[in-house]
Amino acid sequence: MKPKNIHFLYLILLVTATSCIPLKDIKYIQPDEKLKLNEHGMIEFNRPVYHLQVNDMINIRVATREGLKLEELREFTTTPSQTTGNSNSSSPSGKSVRVQEDGNIELPRIGKIYLLGLTLQQAREKVETEFYKIYEQSAAFIEINMPGINFTVVGEAASGNYFVPQYDFNLLEAFAMAGDLTPVADRNNIQILRTTPEGTQRAVVDITKESVMNSEYFWLQPNDVIIINPRRQKQWGIGLNPIQTVTTIFGGIASIIGIYFFFKNL
Missing domain, CATH: 3.30.1950.10 (wza like domain)
Structure with a gap:
């Protein structure tokens, strides 16, 4: 194989490797050494007590x-x-x-x-x-x-305002209610805006790690806003996995070659 072709192949492999979303960044609640267990070997939950606010x-x-x-x-x-x-x-x-x-x-x-x-x-x-x-x-x-929990989802899911008539409701249940996250959702950096009588709190959680279940932000409270930003792969538009990436790249190359020969033959 000619050196020029080898370099081109390396370039394709490099783009493919850097543009695809790894499986570990898509799977929820993966084993994590930071997970805290109680004395009975059960997951240690930290569900905060809600304090009443104006308009509740x-x-x-x-x-x-x-x-x-x-x-x-x-x-x-x-x-x-x-x-x-x-x-x-x-x-x-x-x-x-x-x-x-x-x-x-x-x-x-x-x-x-x-x-x-x-x-x-x-x-x-x-x-x-x-x-x-x-x-x-x-x-x-x-x-x-309280009649239940109202919350808002914005970003890489079915964005909207939601209401659930129960008091124990977590992020995974919220994602399911919103039709799950899209493949390009940044699951490592889920942002949560939470209003309190003292003001608004902002937190970032990683929903791919099981230790997120120890976080007080794993449990929703009334008026929570969940912001799900996209990963950079969405901006690039290359693909979510190697097959999609290669297909997209070669499709782009074929289009460029076709345009070149079209204008060349004019």
């Missing part, structure tokens, strides 16, 4: 004993018969209220209650305190929760 919607349910009616809070109230499947129940799950710009929620007769920055447990205790200033403590049981 929370569900409040007041469960009363049979025969007791709290007229002012009837939209929030359920009785034992309602929670066991009574079809006449108008509000078996309580009612949602919004955390207003001043950090308060407002309930009939009770008035404003400041909940900004509190956990759900702290919020329940504070609502109970205000509730029992007016009503008997034995009259009702108060339950507070």
Whole structure:
């Protein structure tokens, strides 16, 4: 083989090797020596406790004993018969209220209650305190929760706003909900923007490593924004694997040769 041809072959191999995406950069949750296990040999999760923010919607349910009616809070109230499947129940799950710009929620007769920055447990205790200033403590049981998690996905996936009616939801489940990541998604540098009462946090996680499950950012919180940037192969447009790369290169060469002979014969 002529030296010129050898050099050309080396060039093709070099471009192929540098432009393809390695399998290790596509696979999720690969073995990682940084993974932390607890004393029982189980993965050590670090799911953060959520603190209420402005515009959060929370569900409040007041469960009363049979025969007791709290007229002012009837939209929030359920009785034992309602929670066991009574079809006449108008509000078996309580009612949602919004955390207003001043950090308060407002309930009939009770008035404003400041909940900004509190956990759900702290919020329940504070609502109970205000509730029992007016009503008997034995009259009702108060339950507070959030309707679910809303999050946003931007970039190399089915971008959009999503909502899931549960509280334990992780990145892998979010990717599945968004139709999975594209082959050119940079799985080593997933960016997460998270709002807190103190401001916005930014984190970068590597979803190809199993140690990501130890991260607090593996678990989604309401209002999270997940940014999935593309790898440089997308900008080059050469290919995702060796076959695609070689096909694209030779296709480009064939096009250049065809254009050359077309103008040469004019």
